[in-house]
Amino acid sequence: MTPPAKTLRQILVKIQENERLRRPSLAVFDLDSTLFDVGPRLEKILMDFADLPESQKKFPDQVPVFKNIKIEKKDWGIKDALIRAGLDGHHPEFQDSVREFWRRTFFSNEYLEYDVPYPGAVEYVKTIADAGAEIAYLTGRDVHRMGPGSKTVLEKWGFPVNDRARLELKPQREIEDAGFKTNWFLNLPQSHYGSIWFFENEPVNINHMIEEAAHMAPPVEIVFFDSTHSRRADPPEDIPRIMHFLLEDDEDN
Secondary structure, X not given: OOOHHHXXXXXXXXHHHXXXXXXXXXXXXXXXXXXXXXXXXXXXXXXXXXXXXXXXXXXXXXXXXXXHOOOOOOOOOOHHHHHHOOOOOOOHHHHHHHHHHHHHHHOOOOOHHHOEEOOOHHHHHHHHHHOOOEEEEEEEEEHHHHHHHHHHHHHHHOOOOEOOEEXXXXXXXXXXXXXXXXXXHHOOOOOOOOEEEEEEOOHHHHHHXXXXXXXXXXXXXXXXXXXXXXXXXOOOOOOOEEOOOOOOOHHHO
């Protein structure tokens, strides 16, 4: 496997080459679990659930355990953390309450401020933007529930947000992520860009892109961000895989 830093440098070099040839480049980034580690958001949600007087009254045996709960890198949602804490599958009312609180808060503007960029993410996006690439943040978040918060957290961390770095959200929450993202790419002006890259952590979205957008010109070069995903599909073995956005790493030595 090509070291992540080498893959990232190759993309930067291609962007610089396109710029010299006056060919536009487009780099498209998913947000959750691609640019941003959502683990801190999940931990804050669980802590706030535990702090609710109603939770403490209804679930006195479960709530004290929350103080030791940690979200790990490969966790998808809160299920894995609850299982490790021994809190999954034994109390249906508790399960329903904590998952309803998670659904209501995770997909909201309120908790996005707890997301933290992955190592090198801000610097890399800024570097390729400075090299001439257009940037799109293409996310399964929807406008109504998560639009303002998404823009705020991008700006908070210093990601470029301007007329050449745009945020693309679903117009309605009910739209399926894979179809939304693929259709967004298919609606790009054909042959306008010299190169297009798509950084994404969810294999379902990646596989859908590969199946439905194979005829695009230029073809979209997909980079799998290996953090966590829904486990409903496996990522293709023949695409680049990265775990960070650092232009230098130990594998280069």
